[in-house]
Amino acid sequence: MAARRHKQALAVALALLALAAADLALAFLWQPGARNLWHDVLVVIWPLPALAGFLLGAYELFLHRRLISELSQISGPSIVEHLLPSDVLRTFLSSIYGSNEANQDVVSGVLGGNGLRPHGKDLTISTNTTVKLELQGINAKTYHLITTQSYQFRHSVPVDRFVIFVTSNVLLRDTISAACRYPLFELYYITDPSLFLDSVDDVLHSTQIAIDYIDHDGTSRSAAPSQIPPLEVKFDQWPNYLTFFRERMGPLPKLSPHNHLGDLRIFECDLSGIAEDHLVSAIRGLTVTSRMLQRTNEGFCYWQAPYPSYVEQIHFDARGLTVDHSPRHEFSIMPFLFRSNTVTGQWLKADDLDDLTVRSWLLPGHGVALMWREARH
Numbered sequence: 001m002a003a004r005r006h007k008q009a010l011a012v013a014l015a016l017l018a019l020a021a022a023d024l025a026l027a028f029l030w031q032p033g034a035r036n037l038w039h040d041v042l043v044v045i046w047p048l049p050a051l052a053g054f055l056l057g058a059y060e061l062f063l064h065r066r067l068i069s070e071l072s073q074i075s076g077p078s079i080v081e082h083l084l085p086s087d088v089l090r091t092f093l094s095s096i097y098g099s100n101e102a103n104q105d106v107v108s109g110v111l112g113g114n115g116l117r118p119h120g121k122d123l124t125i126s127t128n129t130t131v132k133l134e135l136q137g138i139n140a141k142t143y144h145l146i147t148t149q150s151y152q153f154r155h156s157v158p159v160d161r162f163v164i165f166v167t168s169n170v171l172l173r174d175t176i177s178a179a180c181r182y183p184l185f186e187l188y189y190i191t192d193p194s195l196f197l198d199s200v201d202d203v204l205h206s207t208q209i210a211i212d213y214i215d216h217d218g219t220s221r222s223a224a225p226s227q228i229p230p231l232e233v234k235f236d237q238w239p240n241y242l243t244f245f246r247e248r249m250g251p252l253p254k255l256s257p258h259n260h261l262g263d264l265r266i267f268e269c270d271l272s273g274i275a276e277d278h279l280v281s282a283i284r285g286l287t288v289t290s291r292m293l294q295r296t297n298e299g300f301c302y303w304q305a306p307y308p309s310y311v312e313q314i315h316f317d318a319r320g321l322t323v324d325h326s327p328r329h330e331f332s333i334m335p336f337l338f339r340s341n342t343v344t345g346q347w348l349k350a351d352d353l354d355d356l357t358v359r360s361w362l363l364p365g366h367g368v369a370l371m372w373r374e375a376r377h
Contacts (some may be wrong), residue, residue, distance in 0.1 A: 018055030
């Protein structure tokens with residue numbers, strides 16, 4: 001489009017110069033015997049199209065790109081900073097990807113929220129994130145997956161609630177991150193539906209939360225890891241927490257809470273409950289430790305980022321997976337990231353597992369899987 005406009009402008013400039021030349025030539029060649037009004041007009045007006053054509057051509061050939069570059073450097077960042085992030089990104093994606101309803105999935109994933117306030121003040125962005133996955137065997141068939149996640153947020157998140165989603169439904173697992181309307185949440189996926197209720201109890205009785213927060217007086221404070229009694233959200237309130245229970249989301253039709261009573265639970269934690277005598281106004285940092293019951297023979301566990309997170313390292317401790325009378329295992333780290341510093345496909349003993357150094361951004365849908373199999377001698 002820009003190239004076409006450039007060619008059209010140059011064509012107009014050439015036409016104006018040609019008109020001026022024709023006007024001047026006609027004024028010299030036509031010499032009426034007596035004074036003639038039309039001849040006087042030709043003599044007077046030929047500089048106008050000549051000047052217009054010259055200025056238009058010079059602008060298009062020499063000044064346009066430099067002017068646009070200078071304006072974008074001077075005003076571009078300042079203007080963008082005051083626009084709504086969702087509008088900026090949606091417009092940019094449409095210009096690059098083309099108009100597509102699925103662009104909203106990219107917008108939600110990149111922004112980690114609605115992006116309806118300037119400077120991203122309503123977005124949950126963790127600029128310093130560490131993760132630890134620990135496996136503790138119970139018997140030859142089951143184990144506990146203990147996950148510890150620490151986040152430091154770019155902007156204080158103005159919320160005093162933390163929401164926990166637990167599901168054994170694959171569709172919900174892949175959609176909740178985009179559908180959740182609460183800025184701080186965690187999603188736990190139970191791979192074996194037969195363990196769903198036991199795993200829910202496991203999560204509820206094991207979850208500990210530590211926070212760096214701002215109280216209502218504006219003072220920065222910290223609260224040590226503590227258990228917060230989660231309150232279960234009744235199913236008729238689920239639409240207040242997940243968009244797809246209220247309306248259609250892209251190709252996904254509106255869902256009914258009644259159809260997911262057996263594979264979804266939602267819990268809410270009041271973070272002021274661990275803030276001693278203070279009330280939480282905003283969260284600056286968050287550490288969540290939880291435990292889930294899983295099947296050993298599934299051969300894998302994984303972690304995914306709930307919101308955009310710059311991850312330093314992901315730690316693994318699988319030494320406790322092997323218990324009495326169970327086979328020994330070997331492990332392989334399989335990241336699904338923008339990039340990582342690991343050699344995939346290499347099977348190692350639990351003692352030889354190294355931390356995964358990431359030092360990159362993870363968006364919802366990015367993560368890492370730890371796979372295992374019986375040790376081969």
